[in-house]
Amino acid sequence: MKVLVAVKRVVDYNVKVRAKADGTGADLNNVKMAINPFCEIAIEEAVRLKEAGVATEVIAVSIGDKSCQEQIRTALALGADRGIQVETDGSPEPLVVAKLLKGVIAKEEPQLVILGKQSIDGDNNQTGQMLGALTNMPQGTFASEIKVEGDKLNVTREIDGGLQTIALNLPAIVTTDLRLNEPRYASLPNIMKAKKKQLDVYTPADLGVEPSAHLTTVKVEPPAERQAGIIVESVEQLVDKLKNEAKVIS
C-alpha cells in the first residue's frame, strides 16, 4: 500500500510569534521553522504502517518555495521513502493546497493519504476535508487511532465528549489529531541517508492546477494585552462588577 503524507513548513511551535509592525502578517525574519506538529504525527503514522508491513512506500509531499525542501528532508529522515515538492510562491491557501494535492494523488495513486488536521500557523482545519470533497475519497478526520483491515480502514476519531470509530473504504484520507502517536526523533544515521533519497519537484502546471487566490489577509494583530487584575473589597462589589462591567452574569 502506497501512503502519501502532506507536510507543511511552519514556524516552530516553541517560537513566540510576533505580528509585523504594519499588520500584513507574522514576522518570519530569522524565525526557526519546522514541520507542522500534526504533519509530523502523520509522517510517524505512515512510517509505523510501513514498519508493520502494511505500507510499502511512504511519500512525503510539501507545497511551497524551495525552503520547504528542508521539511521534506526531515520527513525523509523520519522514515519516508521519497519526497515531492510542489513549487509555489509562499504558502498557498487551503483550497489551492487541496487542488495541488489532488494533482499529486492523480500521479501517485496512493491508497492512503494522511494529513495533519490543521497547521499551527493558519489553524484553518480545511485542507483534508477539501481534498476529500475534490477527490471523492472517504475521509476520517481528527484520528486518534487508525487500523487497516483488508480494503477497509478503521479510524477512531476524537469528537466532542468521546470517541467515534468509522470504517472507510480505501483509498481514503485521514487527518491526524494529537493523540494518534508520539513522533520519534530523527536518528543520526537516517538523517545521513535522507540526502540520498529521491526528491521530485513539480510545478502547479505539471499537475494541471492554476493557483488562484480566493482569500486576502486583511490584517494580522497580536491578541489584546491582558489588563492587570484588581482585588475587590466585598462579595457585593464582585457581583456588581461581574454584572455591570464584565457582563458575564445577569
Added chain:
Amino acid sequence: MSELLFDLTLTDEQRMTRESVQRFAAAEMTAVARDSDEAAATPADFFERSLELGLALMPIPEALGGAGVARSPISNALNAEDLATGDMGMALGSITPLAFVNTLIDQGNQAQQEKYLPLFCGETFAAATIAFTEPRATFEPTQLHTAASRDGDSYVINGVKSMVPLGASAELIMVIAELEGEGPAAFIVAGDANGLASTAERNMGLRTLELATLTFTDVRVDADARLGESFDLQRFVDLSRIGICALAVGTGQAVLDYVVEYCNEREAFGEPITNRQSVAFMIADIAIELDAMRLMTWRAAATAERGEDFHEQAYLAKVFCAEHGMKIGTDGVQLLGGHGFCREHPVEMWYRNLRAIGILEGAASV
C-alpha cells in the same frame, strides 16, 4: 571545502542533526534532570531512549551494522554541545560509548573492531567506557600511574582510575595505562574481570551520571586486548578535551537561555531587572564568553577533522572553557539572586556541573 577562511555554515545534515538532538535534549533530559540530580541516578530508561538517536552507530562501518559515516570530530562536538543543553551528566553518559567506539576505530586494529563494534549496533544500550583519569592531586594526563606489564601471552594491569562514567555498569572498559618499557597503551577489559573493583563516587556535580572509581588489582587480559600496536595518548587526550569543551558550551547555553528569560520577567523597582546595567552587562558577558568558548571548541574540532595537528587548539579551548564555563555557572546563580541559590531553579545544578569542566581529565590549573 569552502573557499572562505572562516565559514561556520552548517551542512544540511549537521543542521538537521542539531535539531533532532536538541529536541531530544529538551524532551528527554531537561525535563527529568532535576529529579535525576536529587536522586543521584540516571533515569531508568534514559540510555535506552538515547538509542533512538543512533549516536554510536554513526562511525561504525556498514559491514559491521553501523551507518558507515566517516568519524567526525565536528559532529561529535556538535552532538555533545546539544546534548549538554539538556543535562551535562546524561550528555556525558550518552557520548561515553561513542568515545569508546571512536577510539576503537581511531586506534584499534581490524580484528578488534570486528570483535567489539557489532555490540553497539543492537537494540539495547551497550555500556562501554574509558577509564583514564586518576585520583591524585597532581594528575597529569600524559603521566599515568596505572601500570601494565607483559606476562607471557597476557598483560597484567594494576592501578586506580577515577571519575569513570558508567564505571560500575560498563560491559567493556578501555583502560589507559603505562605499559612497562613501552609507554602509554590502552586495553579492553571486561566489566566483570577478576581483580576489578568499583566504588560509586559521590560528587558535587554530574550527579545524573554514575561515576565510579575503578581499582585494578592484577587484572589479566589476553594480548589481543591491547589496542593497536601503540597508543597515541596525546591525540586521545586532545580529542577528549574537545568533547569536554563542547559539554561546557552546551551547559553554558542552557544557563544563558535561562537567565535571559528570567531576568526579562523578574521585576524590581517597577521594571524588569534587565533594565539595570549591572544585570545587562553580566548577561552580555555570558553571551560573549559563551561564543568565544564555542568558537575555540569548533576551531579545534575543525582542525582535527582536517587531519591537522590540533593539540594547541584543543588545549587552549580546554583552559578557556574551564575558566569561563565555571564563571558562567557562577554568574547564572548570581543573576537569579536568592532564586539562584535554591533548588527550585536549575542554575545551581548547572553551576555544580560546570565546575566539573575544570576537573575532568586533569585540573586546568595544574
